[in-house]
Amino acid sequence: MELWYTERGIVPGLGLSVQVSKVLHEEQTDFQHLAIVDTPLFGRMLWLDNIIMTNIKDEFVYHEMISHVALNTHPNPKKVLVIGGGDGGVIREIIKHPSVEKAVLVEIDRRVVETSKQYLPEIACGLEDPKVEVLYEDGIKYVENHKNEFDIIITDSTDPIGPAVGLFEGSFYKSCYDALKEDGIFVAQTESPFYDEELIPRVQQDIRSLYPITKLYLAFIPTYPGGCWSFSMGSKKYDPETVDLSQKPTYTTRYYNHGVHKAAFMLPNFVRDLINK
């Protein structure tokens, strides 16, 4: 019997349907519904509140692109903070950079980390690294209590519904700004420019009100609605578009390279119009 799951609800009128071979794990955590399913096309997938978070087939795009753009823009990132990102994929990418001395993951839901370690070891594999500290607490409170400490802060959140709403608010962006050092960089995933025409200009405005350098960049992510995903960046000093990228990366990636880094900021006209709204 062929079983299919259709993700609906993020974008009204749209669904992504995925054939499912087996539900490997399912639970209601203190924060959300969590499921690990196996699929013929994507391999194992992590769903939170029935929304696709990550999967073995295409996770490399999101995790590389939310990490390496900022990490290659900053000349010497030593201390990096990840808010959310309990699957560990962003941490795995961050610790590829030899300059990084400490990476802190602040995930509100301990079960995301534990389940990812068990079922998605390819993604969660960096979480035991001695440079990595994993904290189970509210990311919003954490950044409020840390000042002038991080070179890079990455918000690897769920969609702006449910537990992550606060991670898309101006007060959170201000706390992140204050938690960054004087030349720090902030990055957040900010949904699809085809479907989220309200969120992207609002976040861009919030970031622009704080940082001298505000950018949006794009990546191809097949399992997120529309396959076109945006990342918003605020930078206190370094411009990701003019930074010297002539040195080859010392680590392996499957999506990111320096051409892709430059290309990601070359926005289609309708996206340019959206961020300048």
Next chain:
Amino acid sequence: MELWYTERGIVPGLGLSVQVSKVLHEEQTDFQHLAIVDTPLFGRMLWLDNIIMTNIKDEFVYHEMISHVALNTHPNPKKVLVIGGGDGGVIREIIKHPSVEKAVLVEIDRRVVETSKQYLPEIACGLEDPKVEVLYEDGIKYVENHKNEFDIIITDSTDPIGPAVGLFEGSFYKSCYDALKEDGIFVAQTESPFYDEELIPRVQQDIRSLYPITKLYLAFIPTYPGGCWSFSMGSKKYDPETVDLSQKPTYTTRYYNHGVHKAAFMLPNFVRDLINK
């Protein structure tokens, strides 16, 4: 009652689900099943054999990107051939270029053109232009009978199943090469690099065996599987990556600009690996 349609079959294990408000037209033509449906998210959509071809919301991406990259690479495109493309979107973009004197559309299925004119006038609007000739015949035979005639040939085909299979074969590519002038450019849509790992390297090899300059470029198309779509290009003389794009376009676009032109060729590592297979 909420009605949904799920497109399945192109990529095993994957489906795109779209809420449908009304089926406006449905028929079995001599070549395929044709439907025009109205949807809350995408507006009117054209489906052929139950596969999404185009829609009012995102059609600009595909039509601009399959056309303007080659048209801006060639210094003086006068005569352009489109194989397939019965909805008229590619023609609409081609005739935006002031150098174009003649655009020929060879569509095997007359009903696609007629239905698009009736239900998708925003897309089909260029088909009545005096520079445009519309022929209802087999594109494969057409290119076999024309030599050294076109500056640009664009294959705007359906997927490589059903009536379009022959448009992905080496013999067709050879005929297109011969139908191009000595500095001509060939472009074809070639599916998703995430899901079609067999087709893309095969087409690239076929093109490479004919043209001194062979390229692949990408665009974000939400309604095609994975949202990441590839275009394969063979060029006899002009390199799309080194061409001078300093002059601003004289026409309006919603996706294409000269930054996007350059960026589209900056391929993620896994796509680079795929085309060099």
